[in-house]
Every structure is written in C-alpha cells, then in structure tokens.
Amino acid sequence: MAAFVVSPSQLHRVLLVSSFLCAAGALGFLPRHVAAARVGAGSYVTVSAASLAASGTTCDDPAPAIAPRQLINGTSAVLRLAHRHGPCAPSRSSVQPGPPFAEVLRADQRRAEYIQRRVSGARGSNGNLKLTASSRPATVPATMGYSIGTLQYVVTVSLGTPGVPQTVELDTGSDVSWVQCKPCAPPACYSQKGPLFDPAGSSTYSAVPCAADACLELEIFGEGCSSSQCRYVVSYGDGSNTTGVYGSDTLTLSPGNTLSPFLFGCGYAQTGLFAGIDGLLALGRQSMSLKSQASSAYGGVFSYCLPPKQTSTGYLTLGAPSSASGFATTALLTAWNAPTFYMVMLTGISVGGQPVGGVPTSVFAGGTVVDTGTVVTRLPPTAYAALRSTFRTAMARYGYPSAPPIGILDTCYDFSRYDAVTLPTVALAFGGGAKLALEAPGILSSGCLAFAPNGGDGDAAILGNVQQRSVAVRFDGSSVGFMPGAC
Numbered sequence: 001m002a003a004f005v006v007s008p009s010q011l012h013r014v015l016l017v018s019s020f021l022c023a024a025g026a027l028g029f030l031p032r033h034v035a036a037a038r039v040g041a042g043s044y045v046t047v048s049a050a051s052l053a054a055s056g057t058t059c060d061d062p063a064p065a066i067a068p069r070q071l072i073n074g075t076s077a078v079l080r081l082a083h084r085h086g087p088c089a090p091s092r093s094s095v096q097p098g099p100p101f102a103e104v105l106r107a108d109q110r111r112a113e114y115i116q117r118r119v120s121g122a123r124g125s126n127g128n129l130k131l132t133a134s135s136r137p138a139t140v141p142a143t144m145g146y147s148i149g150t151l152q153y154v155v156t157v158s159l160g161t162p163g164v165p166q167t168v169e170l171d172t173g174s175d176v177s178w179v180q181c182k183p184c185a186p187p188a189c190y191s192q193k194g195p196l197f198d199p200a201g202s203s204t205y206s207a208v209p210c211a212a213d214a215c216l217e218l219e220i221f222g223e224g225c226s227s228s229q230c231r232y233v234v235s236y237g238d239g240s241n242t243t244g245v246y247g248s249d250t251l252t253l254s255p256g257n258t259l260s261p262f263l264f265g266c267g268y269a270q271t272g273l274f275a276g277i278d279g280l281l282a283l284g285r286q287s288m289s290l291k292s293q294a295s296s297a298y299g300g301v302f303s304y305c306l307p308p309k310q311t312s313t314g315y316l317t318l319g320a321p322s323s324a325s326g327f328a329t330t331a332l333l334t335a336w337n338a339p340t341f342y343m344v345m346l347t348g349i350s351v352g353g354q355p356v357g358g359v360p361t362s363v364f365a366g367g368t369v370v371d372t373g374t375v376v377t378r379l380p381p382t383a384y385a386a387l388r389s390t391f392r393t394a395m396a397r398y399g400y401p402s403a404p405p406i407g408i409l410d411t412c413y414d415f416s417r418y419d420a421v422t423l424p425t426v427a428l429a430f431g432g433g434a435k436l437a438l439e440a441p442g443i444l445s446s447g448c449l450a451f452a453p454n455g456g457d458g459d460a461a462i463l464g465n466v467q468q469r470s471v472a473v474r475f476d477g478s479s480v481g482f483m484p485g486a487c
Contacts, residue, residue: 086310178265240272327481
C-alpha cells in the first residue's frame with residue numbers, strides 16, 4: 001500500500017510518527033505492517049495496483065478482538081479499530097458480506113445530504129453560515145432527534161460488571177451511545193454475533209430516573225418516561241432508528257481504563273442497517289457522547305487512525321496524544337445549530353504539488369465537517385469540477401483506460417492490466433496553513449477518484465473517511481490535527 005510523499009517540511013512529522021509507531025508496536029496495540037511506495041519529486045506517487053484493491057479475505061493484523069493496552073504514561077485508553085465488513089472485524093463471522101460499493105455510495109449520499117441540511121440550517125439572515133470558534137459550548141436546537149447511519153468502523157469495549165464484550169460502530173457525527181439489550185427478540189432486535197447485553201446480569205447497571213439531569217440533557221433524543229425510567233430515541237439519516245431505556249453502567253475501554261458511570265441507551269427496538277454489530281459508540285461534541293463523558297478522565301482529547309484497507313487495523317485513543325506537536329493543526333469550528341459536528345475550514349486543494357486554479361476561497365465558506373461515517377469527501381461544485389479536470393489531465397499522460405462511473409463517482413479507471421499505478425499527489429489545505437497530503441488509498445476508491453460535489457458553492461463540505469485513511473486525526477476542543485502515515 002502507499003506511503004505518503006515526504007517533503008523536507010514534513011520530515012519532523014515523519015520522525016514523530018516513526019517514534020510513535022515504534023513505541024506503540026512494542027506495546028502491541030497498533031498494526032505491525034509498514035507501507036512503502038516509490039515516489040517522484042513530490043508530484044506523483046507509484047503504488048502497486050494490488051494496494052488499491054477494495055478488500056481481501058485475510059486480516060494483515062490478526063490480533064485478538066480485544067487487544068489494546070495502556071500508553072506508557074497511563075493516561076490514555078487505546079482501542080483496536082477495524083472496518084466493519086473487513087476480515088479484521090471481530091464480528092465478521094456473523095455478518096453478511098459487505099454491500100456492493102454502489103449501494104454503499106447510495107447510503108453515503110443520504111448521509112452527506114443529511115449533514116448538509118443540518119449545517120446549512122446554520123445560516124444567518126444574510127445567507128452566511130454562522131460558524132464560531134469552539135471556545136464556548138453550544139446548545140442543540142429543539143428539533144426532531146436525527147443522527148446519521150451508514151457507519152463503517154468498529155471497536156470492541158466491555159460493558160457492565162462483569163464486563164460483557166460489545167462490538168460497536170464508531171461515529172463522530174452522533175452523541176448517544178447504545179447497545180441492544182435483553183429482553184428483545186426479532187424483529188424488534190436484529191441478529192448480532194454475541195448475546196444481547198443483559199442489564200439484569202450487571203451488578204452496576206441502573207436505569208436513569210425521569211427527573212435526573214441526564215434524562216433532561218437528552219433533549220431531542222428523549223422519548224418521555226416509562227415506569228419512571230428515562231427513555232431515548234435516535235432516528236438516523238438513512239432511516240434506521242433505535243429506542244429503549246436510557247441507563248448507566250461501567251464501560252471498560254481497555255484493561256485498566258474504565259468509565260463509571262457511563263450513560264448509554266439500552267435498545268429494545270432497532271430497525272435499519274445495524275445487522276451484525278452490538279451497538280454504537282458516539283463521539284460527537286454534546287454532553288451525552290463518550291468524548292464528553294470521558295473528558296474529566298482523559299482531558300477531552302481523542303484521536304483515531306482509520307486503517308488504509310479493510311485488511312488492516314487502526315486505533316482509537318482517548319487522552320492521547322496529549323500534545324499536538326507533529327500534527328498539522330487547524331481551528332475547530334462550530335455550526336450554531338449543528339454543534340455535534342467537528343468542523344474546520346477547507347481553503348484549497350493541490351494536485352501534483354500545484355494549487356488547483358479557478359477556485360475562489362469563497363466556495364469553501366460553508367466550512368467542512370470532519371466525519372468518520374461519510375465515505376467519500378464532498379466538495380463545493382466549483383472546487384470539485386476544478387479538481388476533477390486537473391486530476392484527469394494529470395492521469396492522461398499515463399494512458400490508463402477509463403472505467404464506467406460508479407454511482408456518484410464519475411472519474412474511474414481500469415487498472416486490471418497493470419502491476420503498478422502512478423498517481424498525481426493530492427493535498428488539502430485548511431485554515432491556519434495546515435495541509436493534509438493524501439495517501440494513495442485516500443485518492444482512489446474502487447479505481448475512482450474518491451470525491452464528489454455537494455449541493456452548492458458555499459455549502460458545507462465533508463471530509464470523508466476515505467481521505468482520512470492512515471491519517472491520525474486528533475481533536476482537543478479547540479483544534480483538529482492531521483498526521484499522515486500513522487497506521
């Protein structure tokens with residue numbers, strides 16, 4: 001698979017990444033593979049065609065399902081992260097093969113449209129998006145409680161006393177964590193690999209009372225009371241939903257790292273696209289999310305690295321890295337009526353080491369949502385058209401045959417006759433001068449340029465998970481940092 005193109009200005013970051021990976025590998029919680037690629041003078045990268053394959057059947061990092069360990073300083077929890085439909089997923093044996101890529105893109109479009117509707121509602125009377133620096137808390141408006149489905153990455157935690165392993169999807173775009181609970185039979189609950197979580201079997205479980213502050217804080221996700229117990233409901237952008245009792249219990253993130261009490265939904269009725277996993281771990285910015293609940297223990301800092309392929313693993317950390325040194329950082333912004341989302345300001349794009357022309361910075365005025373659940377990055381139409389044109393021109397010199405479009409992806413190539421593929425580098429620029437040089441798996445997906453246009457210039461862009469692959473992404477409450485080549 002491809003490594004990122006190293007320029008002199010990136011050398012400091014590369015050394016930091018190498019040191020981090022060496023220490024992490026010794027501790028056993030990060031993948032043990034090393035990526036390599038032949039690079040040109042910063043404008044093109046050559047990779048094996050096999051490295052661009054969509055998936056495989058063997059996990060490159062066959063560690064146990066629960067393999068995280070504490071960092072040296074004892075202040076961080078590290079969890080092994082895998083693609084839900086890849087061979088490294090702990091729940092793979094119970095899950096049907098992943099859906100066709102075209103179907104994934106259709107669901108992805110629904111998610112992207114939902115995010116853009118939410119964020120576009122943050123415009124003021126003058127039509128400008130109301131984004132603010134994130135030094136003060138924001139309040140969720142009292143509208144119907146929707147979150148977003150179509151998630152792809154999973155971690156394994158333990159819930160209750162004694163702890164019961166739960167394989168849950170990771171979502172930076174929602175705030176309520178939940179698992180399926182007993183008693184619940186199909187069709188109210190879907191099939192999952194292990195047994196449903198049984199709150200009656202945990203000595204530390206309790207339902208949240210209706211009058212408790214935690215119940216009132218659910219706001220749009222509250223569904224009243226039943227038998228004096230607080231109820232929750234979350235409806236996702238793809239039509240999925242979950243409802244049940246809001247409760248608390250002990251959450252074990254990794255050996256020696258527990259959070260108690262941890263507030264979560266005990267789901268008794270779920271519908272939609274959840275089959276095979278046990279629930280969802282919410283990392284949004286509101287008070288009920290895991291990130292917020294764990295802030296006193298881990299300082300409100302978390303990071304993740306999404307694996308470059310479905311056959312490899314990444315990681316999720318709470319509390320680390322404590323410093324942003326080595327990361328390219330940009331300010332964290334907030335859309336006033338969509339405060340769940342982590343937003344930054346995209347300012348430009350380069351291809352082959354050169355800025356893409358004809359794209360005024362005003363087209364990025366809607367901000368950019370950093371999202372683990374959206375697959376391909378959405379750009380304002382003017383920016384996307386310029387990127388597509390520049391990329392096609394750069395690829396034309398190699399004579400790769402074109403391939404039919406796949407859903408929303410309209411720039412596709414047939415690499416089946418090639419052992420190696422040469423691509424122009426692609427980099428994204430953010431406010432404050434931060435730059436993110438994409439790896440080859442972050443440029444193409446299933447042979448297609450992994451970008452698509454959004455609804456209009458000035459609307460919110462979305463940094464999808466394809467472009468985040470193998471990149472450590474760090475959040476600390478005031479900034480977002482990027483460090484390529486971290487897993």
